[in-house]
Amino acid sequence: MDYSSSRPRPENGTIHPAPGRAERRRKAGRGRRKGRSRPSEWCHSMAACSFRRSIASQLSKVLDLPPENLIKAISAVPVSKKRHVADFQLSIASIAEDGSSNCLTENLQLQAQKLAERLKCDAVVSExxxxxxxxxxTINRELLAKTVLQQVLKDGSEYGVKSELFSTVPRQKAVIEFSSPNIAKKFHIGHLRSTIIGNFIANLKVALGHEVTRINYLGDWGMQFGLLGVGFQLFGNREKLKSSPLQHLFEVYVEINxxxxxxxxxxxxxxxxxxxxxxxxxxxxLWKxxxxxSIEEYIRIYERLGVHFDEYSGESFYQEKSQEVLKMLEDKGLLQKTTKGTGIVDLSEKKDLSSFSTVMRSDGTSLYITRDLAAAIDRMNKYSWDTMIYVTDKSQSNHFQHLFQILKLMGYDWAERCQHVSFGLVQGMKTRRGEVIFLEDVLNEVRSRMLQNMASAKTTKEIEDPVETAEKVGLAALIIQDFRGLLSSDYQFSWDRALQSRGDTGVFLQYTHARLHRYDEVLYRxxxxxxxxxxxxxxLTLSHLAAVAHKTLPVKGSAPQLAQARLCLFQAARSVLANGMKLLGITPVTQM
Incomplete structure (x- = not known):
């Protein structure tokens, strides 16, 4: 687990390192100082579980820097299963006047040693x-455990988000567009990633206090609906349309094609x-x-995923507004006509048409990007957002690059606050019957497999609703396998790996929660x-550690005070697991 992140340099009062970085870092000596001295003012913020602030408090006196400038330069050290490491560390480069680029590594090491010698251990910091x-x-172990557990149990679902790391982050209005399937078509598996990623981003921002609007921008306009309309007139059945709309429209679409x-x-x-x-x-x-x-059936599937939207819009909403956009482009001198009569916007730096975007057909009608321009402008007028995030696969990266460029050329500076979160493809998703095309098939398949696994497992308890439990655990398996790597990467899906009850899987997360701290840095990153x-x-790391603790720290049979302390440990671990899982879009189960 990597907790490192870039840290802002303080504005003044910095350490002055020697210039230049000519060599790689040498393995340096440690210069340790152990022991406890008298309790100091470091303890004043322990009630808020602010070890960083305590460390920053003493550092600020030694370095003559405001504590606020130091807090983000103090990072938690990942837990190591192999050996004990420090709990927090201060990066010398992050507070150096010239940053790390102009500093010799040995000078940074020397500064670290000199600074360590000037600091004192006390009742809070033991090393x-x-x-x-x-x-x-290194924090006093007893104090660390007691303070963190008390803070987790006190803050509950707000643990982590109250951290001082977020104290300077302004609360914003965010519009997030995700999922966005094409109506009259069954929910394709390709939309699973957009749906769960967009849901995660929305959940995270809400947890951090931002005002979020979740938009499902449907593909509900275009020539394909002319084809589908004719197809329904030829092959359609109104009773089948009411009973199984997407399946029937899919069949009609196949026939008309x-x-x-x-x-x-x-x-x-x-x-x-x-x-x-x-x-x-x-x-x-008929189109309506x-x-x-389609929307009715999508909502049913979204409920299975634990996903909701504040607004269902679509391309059809912006047919007329897109004509207004074309008029604006023409008025600003941005719309050019090709010899074929199509409308384009020159995006090249030298204005030599080496890069351009087509925004109008030769008959004057709008295109996908024109409707997106109209939607972006309309959303700013409607929501006055601070950031707008589009969640789609990486094949649309060029489209969104053009979209943001055109908005900026039109004079909308807020285009810089638009963001495209792209993701790779899922490969290898197959059911027992062969290739999986539709999301509902995947959800049914994972539920079925999980039910079989639960039925054959010796440790499975009597469960009130095994189907609902299998649904939640199965969805956790899908989400965790999807989220383990960078979103932009393609990944190979494996049913067997996803549904393992041990290892780094969603099933293991659910298992740990059913049996059962420096979470704020992870949220911040x-x-x-x-x-x-x-x-x-x-x-996953917390789950592994909790599993070890469960074996080595028995509650039953222990002395009452010890049993209570251990119970608090598992309760706190379960609370943090639940908070994190909910952010990811996973509903924690209490029995498996």
Whole structure:
């Protein structure tokens, strides 16, 4: 687990290192100082579990720097299973005047040793040592355990988010667009990643006090609906549409695509869509049925995933507004016409059309990017957001780069506050019947496999609703396998690995929670780069440590005071696990 992060340099009163960095770091000596001296003012903030602030308090006196400038330079040290390491460390480079780029490594090491010698151990800090460019602090074990457990039990679901790491982070309005399937089509497995990643980002931001609007921007307009409309007129059944809308529309779409090779069918589809754009009541009524039935079925699947949205919008909402965007582009001199009559915006630095984006068809109608421009402007007018995040696969990176560039050219400086969170592809997802196409098939498959595993496991208890438990544990398995690496990476899906009850899996997380601290840094890091892997790694490490503790620290049969202390330990671990799992979109189970 990697807790490191970039740290801002203080503005004044810094340590002055010698210039230049010519060599690699040498393995340095440690210069340890152990023992306890009289209790000091470091203890004043222990009630708030602020060991960082305590360390920063003494450092500020030695370095003549405000404590606030030092807090983020003090990072927690990851727990090591192999050996005991310090609890916190101060990076000398992060508080040096010129940063780390112009400092000789040996000078940083020397400064670390000199600073360590000037600091004193006390009732809070039991050991101070110099590392390679760092000063390391070990907290009194008894005090650390007692304070952290008390803080976890006191803060409950707010543990971690109250940390001083977030004290300077302004609360913002965030709009997050995610999932965004195409209506009249079954929920494709490709939308699973967008859905659970967007849900995680929204959950995280809400937990940190931001105001979040979750938008599902549906693909609900375009020529394909002309084709589907004609297909339904030829092959559709209204009873099947009501009972199983997406399955029936999928079947209709397959049939009409076979017939679409015929020129007459193509012409009928174009006519149908043209009547939609002309607001013909009959064609729009059928299209609206497709849309409404689709959303109803999507909501049922979202409930299984534990996901909700504040707004369902779509491309159809921005048909007319996109024409206003084209007029704005023309008025600002940004819209150019090609010899074929299409409208483009020049995005090249030298204005030589080496890079451009097509925003209008030759017949004057809008395109996907034009509707996205209209949607972005409309959302700013509606929500006055501070940040807007789009969660889609990485194949759309170029699209969003163009979108943000055009908005900026139009004079919207807030385009810099738009962000595209991209993700890679899931490979190797197959059911026993072969390739999986639809998300519901995957959810049913993982639930079925989990039920089988639970039935065959010797440790499985009598459960009130085994199907619901299997659903929650199965979803945890999918989410954890998805979130363990960088979102931008493709990954190979494995049913067997996902459903193991031991190892770094979602099933193991659920198992630990059913049996059953420096969580704030992990939350802070995930809040900065919007990557869930930091939280996943932390929770899995906590699960492994809790499993070891469960074997070696029995509650039953221990003296009452000892049993109570151990019970608090497992209760605190379970509380942190629950908080983290909920952020990831996992509903913790209490029995397995």
């Amino acid at each position: 101070i040592s110099a590392g390679p460019g760092t000063v390391n602090f 076979k017939a679409a090779e015929d020129e007459d069918t193509k012409k009928l589809a174009k006519d149908f869509f043209r009547r939609m754009e002309e607001h013909d009541e009959q064609t729009l009524s 049925q497709f849309r409404d039935f 995930s809040s900065q780069d919007l990557q869930p892997k930091h939280i996943v790694s932390y929770l």
